[in-house]
Amino acid sequence: MKIASWNINSVRARLDIVERFLTAEQPDILCLQETKVVDDTFPADMFQRLGYVHRVLNGQRMHHGVAILSRLPLFEHGRHDWQDNGEARHVGVRLENGVRVENVYVPAGGDVPDRTVNPKFGQKLDFIGRMTRWSEELREPTLIVGDFNIAPLECDVWSHKALLDVVSHTPIEVAALAALQASHDWVDLGRRFIPAPARNFTWWSYRAKDWTANDRGRRLDHMWASPAVAATATAHRVHEDCRSWLRPSDHVPLVTEFDMAGVGL
Template sequence: MRIVTWNINSVRLRIDSVIRFLEEEQPDVLCLQETKCLNDQFPAKAFAKAGYEHMAVNGQKAYHGVATVARVPLTDHQPIEFCGMGDARHIAVTLPGGARLHNFYVPAGGDEPDPEKNPKFAHKLAFMEEMTKLFSKKKKEPRIIVGDLNIAPGEHDVWSHKQLLKVVSHTPVETDAMKALIKKGGFTDVARELTTEDEKLYSWWSYRAKDWAASDRGRRLDHIWVSEPLREAALAKGPQALKIHRDVRGWEKPSDHAPVSLDIDL
């Protein structure tokens, strides 16, 4: 089973790129974030035509929005509304075999990394707390957590640890919250586990850089985690099972995020 997470930054604008990616990589399940459309605007026909007939969509107007599409059946679609904000940042489904797949778009958090001054940052921290509370329960459930979590937890998940310590996405309060969530949920951060501790890993490069590839000032914001019951399966195939599709960031009119994929026997 191949599972992909990709912040697409408007699924309607980039549907052709998405279909191309599906054709080239043949994932079984694709988890999208920042779809930026209402559910009835979601390009369901294009996915169905490409063979991805199973969809769990949680969208809203203009902002955020997640969707999980698959060529295998998805059951028990369940969007959870975190922080009671009325926004569309999560959808869970059950995969064939019983694993529960959670697709997240965690709040970006604004510019100022101070929850007192910046309600967006407070929202981000509250969101992480709710996630932690949720995943501290039923830990024997086979879980896969994917999505744009908007935090690069490790020193080598950013191009410059020093220069980003006060930049939202890599501040200690965020990275600590993420590490606590991983620990309390009993999760394995698959990408980091399958690589050496000091290998630079990025899944996002700003649009603002002149030459994103040359300057390579990236951050690893997009994650695939598994709970304890799936740990062995996730690591069994070795490093080549986890791929960050950096080339896709260089396609025409790209999203600022690259897709991340995992091959796992479920």
């Protein structure tokens, strides 16, 4: 089983590169974040044509929206409002083998890492806190993927020193994400297969005319697995080349392969 995750930054604007990626990579399941489209106008035809006949959408205009597209049946759809304001930032499903797949888009948190002057930063920390309380009670084998908007390790950013006070890599965010990870013994598949301190970025700002020139990346996108699910993971890749495609997202897709046949989950 091959599962992909990608913050696409508008699925309608980047439908061509999504099709290119799906045709080349052939994942069984694709989790998208920041789809920026309501469910009624989601561009389903291309996915249907490529065999992704199962869809679970949680759409919204502006900068939100998540979707799960699958060639495999999806059951027990669910949505958590971890933002606590109705923003469409999560959708989850159960697969036939009992594994849950949770697709999440954590808010960016604004520019100032201080909740007293920047409410968006407080909302981000509270979002992670609600996820943590959910995670503490989780008993099902689960894969959680998406844009977490936090680069936790020093080697997950182009310069730890330069970004210590920049939202996405501040100590308070890193601590909040560490608490979430500890709450379920989540296995960070990105660092299991690409161990620190190896370079592993998933996002580069649009502000740089040539994103490759200075390579100022951050690892904001993640795939975490329950220990039982992580034990079945066989490969993980970051498709960095997608950042150079025509009209790219500022994020690149992640893909993990699993061999769950015969494994008692």
